[in-house]
Amino acid sequence: MIDQQRILTVRLSGADWELLGKLADRQGYTRAQAARSAIAMGIRFADAGHTFNVTRAVLLLEYMQAAIDVIITRDHGDVVAELLEAAKQRLATYHA
Incomplete structure (x- = not known):
């Protein structure tokens, strides 16, 4: 069976319309x-x-990041710069 496209018409608020346009x-x-x-x-x-x-999701992400930062800085301070560089590289590779 061929996947047939269907038409859907929706109404958006002005704010959602603008956000969709920006996206x-x-x-x-x-x-x-x-x-x-x-x-x-x-x-x-x-x-x-x-x-x-x-x-809640942002708060949890920030909490986890802060916890990881504290643990790594405390227990493995010598790798902090290397981890930051790896994070920047992954950001560029997967989220550019």
């Missing part, structure tokens, strides 16, 4: 491509019954 510009997408990308990433998550609290 599209940043990624070099059309608004439609940006919307499809956002839906594709979120729909499976929502289908699994999950919700997402951005503030």
